[in-house]
Amino acid sequence: MVTEEDLLTAVDVAFAATGSGFAPWPPPHGDRSPLDVEYSRLTDPGRWRILGGRADAWLRAIAEAQLAEIERDVAARWAVPPRTTVSRVDRATPHGRGALPLLVARSRLGDVDDAGVTIGVGDPATCVTWFPYCGCDACDDGSDDELDQLDRHLRGIVAGEFRLLTSGRRSIMVVGADGWSASDLRRGDDVDAILAEPAGWDEVSGASWFGHGTITRARR
Numbered sequence: 066m067v068t069e070e071d072l073l074t075a076v077d078v079a080f081a082a083t084g085s086g087f088a089p090w091p092p093p094h095g096d097r098s099p100l101d102v103e104y105s106r107l108t109d110p111g112r113w114r115i116l117g118g119r120a121d122a123w124l125r126a127i128a129e130a131q132l133a134e135i136e137r138d139v140a141a142r143w144a145v146p147p148r149t150t151v152s153r154v155d156r157a158t159p160h161g162r163g164a165l166p167l168l169v170a171r172s173r174l175g176d177v178d179d180a181g182v183t184i185g186v187g188d189p190a191t192c193v194t195w196f197p198y199c200g201c202d203a204c205d206d207g208s209d210d211e212l213d214q215l216d217r218h219l220r221g222i223v224a225g226e227f228r229l230l231t232s233g234r235r236s237i238m239v240v241g242a243d244g245w246s247a248s249d250l251r252r253g254d255d256v257d258a259i260l261a262e263p264a265g266w267d268e269v270s271g272a273s274w275f276g277h278g279t280i281t282r283a284r285r
Contacts, residue, residue: 066276067130069224075126083122087115092207099203106202110175116182116196119212120169123219124155132223132274133157141168142189149195152178165271167222174200184218191229191269194218217241225273230259230266
């Protein structure tokens with residue numbers, strides 16, 4: 066059976082092909098703070114297509130591991146639609162019982178229709194997040210940081226560790242075992258207690274995809 070380590074290795078192998086032609090870049094600010102003008106500037110939004118190359122590597126590795134059925138250019142149904150402008154959507158429907166379907170969408174950044182990646186889970190789908198979250202020159206911390214965040218979210222969904230809890234405007238998101246993020250919590254809210262017993266909260270979560278596939282040789 067496929068393991069998480071197997072899949073992550075296959076993603077890296079697939080990225081050698083799906084990421085070819087996309088150049089990574091280091092954090093552009095060094096030790097300085099961003100300039101004011103950089104907050105309203107997108108110098109080269111097209112370079113963020115490297116994120117789409119990484120997302121394609123995940124979809125290829127998932128398909129070759131037989132963890133899910135991959136459909137390209139689907140008509141997505143959104144329960145909670147994204148705040149991004151989506152140009153096309155691919156869907157991964159896992160074979161494992163209780164596992165969350167995954168939407169990987171290309172989204173507009175600046176004047177480039179497919180520079181960003183938007184992630185959704187479920188059917189109909191709830192938008193989880195998007196990359197880059199801003200994309201302006203000031204918020205650019207280099208390609209590695211965004212690629213790592215994309216990997217972290219996709220790994221958490223496939224591993225069955227992802228949880229999204231909402232109650233009104235309050236939300237708590239667990240991406241993996243390394244912690245959580247939250248917004249609009251009230252004074253006195255105990256996140257650990259809520260996660261342990263989320264009574265009164267709506268939750269989106271699913272089972273692990275692992276144990277339902279077999280790694281085949283990834284294409285280069």
